[in-house]
Each structure stands twice: as C-alpha cells, then as structure tokens.
Amino acid sequence: MATTHEQLCLNPAFTEMWYYRRTFSFREHGRNFNVGDFVELCEYDSYSSSYTGRKLLVLVTYVTPSLVYCLKDDYIVFSFKIIKHLMK
Numbered sequence: 001m002a003t004t005h006e007q008l009c010l011n012p013a014f015t016e017m018w019y020y021r022r023t024f025s026f027r028e029h030g031r032n033f034n035v036g037d038f039v040e041l042c043e044y045d046s047y048s049s050s051y052t053g054r055k056l057l058v059l060v061t062y063v064t065p066s067l068v069y070c071l072k073d074d075y076i077v078f079s080f081k082i083i084k085h086l087m088k
Contacts (some may be wrong), residue, residue, distance in 0.1 A: 003037045007046040008051070017041065017056055020082065029076045033063050040082065053088025 006026065009017070016022035023057070027033065036059070043054040058080035065076065 003032075003034070004032055004040060005033065005037060006042065007031075009041040009056075010044055010046055011055045014041065014043040014054070014056075017058075017082070018043075018054065018085065023081070024077055024079045026075055026077050027076050033060055033076060033078050035060055035063060038083070040086075055086040056082055057084040057086060059083050067080075 007025075009025070013022060013025070014019060017025075024051040025039075033039070039058050039060060043052040044050070059076050061081050062079040063076055064078070065081050
C-alpha cells in the first residue's frame with residue numbers, strides 16, 4: 001500500500017522541480033521511500049524560516065540504494081513524476 005510522505009524542500013531545488021527541470025531528490029533513508037509512494041514536497045524559505053505555500057505532489061518512480069552509487073549510508077535518491085502543483 002502506498003504511503004504519503006511530507007517533506008520540506010529548499011530553493012533552488014524546489015523551483016527546479018516546480019518547472020520540471022529536476023525530477024529527483026536526495027533524502028535521508030529513514031523515511032523508507034518506496035516506488036509507488038507519494039511525496040508532498042513543501043517549499044521552505046530558509047531566510048524567513050517559513051513555508052511559502054507552494055507544494056508539489058509527486059509519485060516516486062525509482063529509488064536508488066545508497067550503496068549502489070557511493071552515497072552516504074543514510075541517503076537515497078528517488079526519481080519522481082509530478083502529479084499536481086499546489087498553491088496556498
């Protein structure tokens with residue numbers, strides 16, 4: 001069964017995702033992301049320490065194990081397909 005994860009996302013990465021120029025994300029592996037899961041990426045402004053209201057609902061299409069590509073042990077990369085752009 002698919003899980004929906006909520007994650008904050010900083011710029012410039014979020015903007016690149018918003019405009020379909022980036023379709024992957026580096027994340028800590030503790031969330032147990034799986035193909036078929038949904039992730040709600042919430043844009044976070046580190047200067048004002050607040051959420052902007054822009055969100056992306058994405059579907060995880062691929063999860064790369066950390067050991068395969070020499071990432072840190074606790075990190076993975078997942079590819080995704082954008083399902084929906086959300087605004088506050």
